[in-house]
Each structure stands twice: as structure tokens, then as C-alpha cells.
Amino acid sequence: MDMMSTQPHGVAPIPAMALVGPLDAGRQSTPILRQYLRIAMRWRYLIIGIVLASALLGLIVTLLMTPKYTATTTIEISRESDKVTDFQGVQRDATVADQEFYQTQYGLLQSRSLAERIALQLRLVDDPKFFAMFGEPRYDPAFDKINGRYPASGRPARQREAGMILTKHFSVDPTRLSRLVSLHFVSPDAAFSAKVANAWAENFIQTNLERKVQATSYGRNLLQGQLSEYKQRLDESQRQLVTYASAQQIINLPAQGGSGDGKSTSERSIVADDLATLNTALSQATVDRVQAQARYQQVGRSGASTEALRNQAINNLRQHRAELAAEYQQLMVKFEPGYPAAKAIQSQIDQLDRSISREESRITGSLEADYREALQREQQLQVKVGQLKSGYLDLRRRSIQYNIYQQEVDTNRALYDGLLQRFKEIGVAGGVGVNNISIVDPADAPQKPSSPILLLNLAIAIFGGLVAATVLALALEQIDEAIADPAEVERSLGLPLLGSVPRVEGQTPKEALKDRKSDLVEAYLAVQTTLAFTTEHGVPRSFMVTSTRPTEGKSTTALALATTLARGQRKVILIDGDMRSPSVHQLGGVDHNKGLSNFLTGQDNIAALTFDMDELGFTAMSSGPIPPNAAELLTGKRLALLIERLLETFDHVVIDAPPVMGLADAPLIASRVEGVIFVVESHGIRATLVKTALSRLASAHARVIGGVLTKFDARKAHYGYGYEYGYRYGRDKFDEQVA
Known part of the structure; x- marks a missing residue:
């Protein structure tokens, strides 16, 4: 059993208690850290349970969470545009003023239009798997599937929703003091996260270039007017050339050779081109005729030509015939030629011979036709080539003026092309040629999920459980009105603490008091x-011992104090003042036929009303017969007279009074004694009830000396009360000597 410290404490109503006032002040000024530590130790099992439950819940939630993968693309955003054609450009250092530019770029990266553009490019708008991955919106007609597909009418709504989903799972992380920006995208699919992150960087670069193209310079407008003028000149010269060529029936084609820019340097007439083409065709026709004639002459009377030998159909027929012939020879070993199966095979062989003969004849006819066709084509080309030679000589005479017109067209076209090239270069210079954004590191498919992180979730769960347990412990501390430890007697009740008494188990209080080394006696x-x-x-x-309600240990306290005072060589009498539920007579082994109620009703022989408690060394007076109304007996002067007469014989008068709540007996007795000792049961009574009882005593002008905390269990007490040392000190030493 634990034992409290036996240091004295002051009692406010008695001036002599000022001697111990500083100690009370010290208890009232407990450091706040110690108070919190005390609360934590009191509710330690609750706190540990909540923290463990939170950790288990965090573990379960983590295991049930869908893994998320984060893909990262790193890009560089330069403050000034890099001019590709200017090798003397210098990058300007970033300053505070540049933050406006970079914040604008970060905002553009997270814009809704860019997200919707990516959704369209990756075809996410019509992909049910994409919306299923992040959760389709409910009660939206745009997501009602028809034959497993989304309707086309809801495409704008799905595009907005897809953009919102992408933006929600996308984040921008600028690297401090640099031009590098990390683009993060999170999804349950690692490959999809990498694809979206890379698409985001690429589309951001494209939109940046498109914005620059739209902001072209004023020079393009000026060149556009000049282009219109030279275009008219070129068109007029071309019409003049075409008119003359039509009149003279001159048809020219671009030359086969051209300059490096893809433009032809000269033209050639269609007659010359046809002549060259026909001449080439004539040469090829002659070669074809010679080859066809040679193949035709190689055909023998048996039709065994090279083409016949290489013909797949004939070879298949011959192979099939050989198989049938072999099968026929096998039958001839056992049967006669008239055997039905043999006759059937012979019929198939004859049919195959006829098919082979037809195929060889067809090939021979085909070779002859090819030869005659090649010969005829050669003769026709020879006639046509002769005609084109005459037409070409006539065309050269009519092409002199045509060449003059052609030179004028070429001049106008060169001027127009030069202006057009300059017009294009200005557009490139204002847009594509001055890109200031580049991809540094493209995203790769992450190999492991970025969330959930088990250790982090457990740490958060434990921290959350600790916070919740702390709040709950503080709330319970405020709600709990039980007196848990000795310090609360003074702190909560404002009652000076006289001491604390441990709980006695396995023996009666009387038996414990007989053992002078027991924890109860020490307390x-x-x-x-x-x-x-x-x-x-x-x-x-003279003092009385009372409590708020029964069974708090007041009778044990009165008995124990009478015993310890008697052992201090003092004459003590214990009076059972509880005339409603007496108990002292049971300790003495007598009845309560005579006692306090007898004296209060007029009997003056005090000696006849008492009995000796030889085992404990003091005299006792029972409550006497239970009166109809004990309060009426206590209102008279007989109780004060009894105490006065007893003090003539005894050093101390101890009264075991009834409880305060619900009865008027205790306040009446308290007004007749020098002081009141108030018993409080540890973990058994609410502080509000104790305060009410103390208020009743105060209204009777009772002088409450202090409180005794009974049934105290140090294992349930708050942190910082080592009572066991006080109880065991001396006893352990004595036990060691006996051993």
C-alpha cells in the first residue's frame, strides 16, 4: 500500500495554521507543466488506447488507400527570349521585378484552357477509363453512355470536367532562386501520370509560341501591301505568257533539273519531252520484242518450255499424278487392272494427263501472243517517233517570243518570292524563332507510388490520436469531479489536507489497527x-469525524485516531454520534442498549453508558437506543454538557458523527466540538457534493480542521505521489532485521 507524506498543512479557520501557510501556497502554485504531466499520468491508459487505435486506424486506411504515382517534368522558363539567330544575346539576371513575369507563367501553367487543351490532345474527353479513374460526376447527362460510349452532345461538358480533373491533380513547384520549374501530376496510373506531365510541358511551350505568333510586328502589314502589288505584276506576266503559248500551241514542261530551292531554271517543250519519252519507250519495246521472240522460239513440240517447267500449277498436277501412279503400282501388286479402286485411280491419272497437256498448250499460246504483241508495239513506236521529230523542228522556230515572255515571268516571280520570304521571316522572328521555354527533364513513369506513405500516415495518425487523446483527457479532467489524489483535496475543495489513508484489503480496520506496523496505522x-x-x-x-455520505471511511478514521491518541499515553473516549446507523458497539462486541441517546434524554451516569476497548486502549460510548428523531436530541444543551463533563476526565473526545448530506445531525454536533475532521473517499465522491456538505457545515459555524483522504490507491493516483515509500520505510528495514 502507498503512503502519503506526513507534512502538516494549515487550516484557514484556525489562526495557528498560519504556521504552514507557505506550504499551502506552494501546492497552489504547481507549475503548469507538472499539472499537464499529472493529467497525462492519470489518463495514461486512455491516451495510450486512443493513440494505439489511431495508429491501427491509420494503418488500415493506408492499406485500403489507392496508390498514387507522381510524375515530374522539369522545364526552364527564361526571363528574356533566346534569339536563335543572334549570337551576341545576353541573359538578364533575375530581379525582384521579374517575379511578376514568373508568377504570370505559373498562372498560365495552371490555366483552365491549357488543361482542356491537354484533355483534347490525349483524347481524354471521350475516354470512360479516364473518368472512371478519377470518378465520374453523378447526375450529369453528358456522362450517360450509349452503347458503351459517351454522347457527342455532352462533349463540351466533359471537356470542362476533364480540365478540372487534370488541374486538380496538377501542381507547379518552382525551384527557389532559379529558372527551373517542376511540373507534378498525380494519378493511380504511373504511365498515365508521366504522359500527362510530358504533355503539359509540351502544350505549354506550344501555347507560348502561338501567343507570340498572334503578336506579330508592324512590318508584316507593310510587306503584305507590297506582296499584293507584286502579285498582280506576276499574274499579268503569266497571263501574257499563257496567251501566247495557247495561240502558238506551245506546251512546255519544267526542266528535270532544278535549283536548290526547288524552282526550275528552265523549261522544255512537251514535244521534246514526248520525243525523248517515245524514244526511250521504243528502245524498251525493241528489247521486249527480242526477249519475247527468244522465249517463243524455245518452245518445243512437247510444250516443255522454261515457263512450263516453272509453272506452279503444272508442277502441282505432275506431283499429284506421281502420287496416284505410285498408289496404282501398289494396287497392281495385289489386284488386277480391272479392280474398281485401280480403275478409279487410272481414271484420275488420265484426267491429270489431259490437264497437264492443256496447261502446257496454254503457256505456248501465251508466249506466242506476247511475241506478236511486242512486235506490233515496236512498229507503232517507230512510226510515232518519226512524226515527233518533224514537230520538234517546227516548235523551235515558234519559241523565240515565248522565251521573252518567260523571262519576264521569272523576274516578277523572283521579286514576289523575295518579299514573301521576308514576310515569313518576320513571322518566325516574332514567334517560333524566339522561344524562351524548354524542357530540361521529361517525366518518366514512376517506379513506386508517392502516396500513401505508410510511415508518414502512421505519424499523422499517431499525432492526431495524441491530440484527440489530449483533448479528451483535458475534457474528462474538467468533467471528472472525483477526488483522485491528495493534492486535489486542497486544490478542488479548498480544504487543508491532514493526510491520506490507503485502502485496506484482506482484513478489517480493527485488525489492521492492532498491527502497529500496518500501513493503516502509519497513515x-x-x-x-x-x-x-x-x-x-x-x-x-474535542473533534468529530464526518463525511459527505456513508461508507467513505469516517467510522474507521474516528476509530483509528482514537487508537493512535490512546497509544500516545492519552485518555481518549470515542462516542458513536451516528444514532441512525450505529457501528462503534460492534467493534467492542457489545450492544447499543445504552449510550449517547440515554444521556441526551436525561441520564447523567456517564460511567454506566461507556465501555472499554481494551485491545485498542481507549473508552467508547455507543449511540444508545435509536431515537425516533435524533436531531431533536442534538438541538438541546445536553451534548455540550456531555463533552464538557468528559473533558474533565479524558484528554480527547472523538465523535463518530453521521454523514452531512441529507441529515441535520452532523451540523448540530459540529457546533458543539472544537473542530471537524472531514473524510473524503478517493475516487468515490464528487467534488460538488463535498463542497455542498462543507457549505452546510460552514452555515452551522463549524470549524473544519481539514480533510482526510481515505481508501487511497496510489496506482490510480496522479503522477508525482510516491506514498509507498512513506508507508514502507521502517517496515522493510524491520522485516530485514527479523529475516
């Missing part, structure tokens, strides 16, 4: 020691 010796400082003459000569 009440400490209470007696404290009582010695409560008045100028030491322990009050």
Missing part, C-alpha cells in the same frame, strides 16, 4: 501528527 499516525499543528494546544481536545 493515521501521520494524520495525528498533522493534527498536532492545528491548534495552539496541539490535537483538538
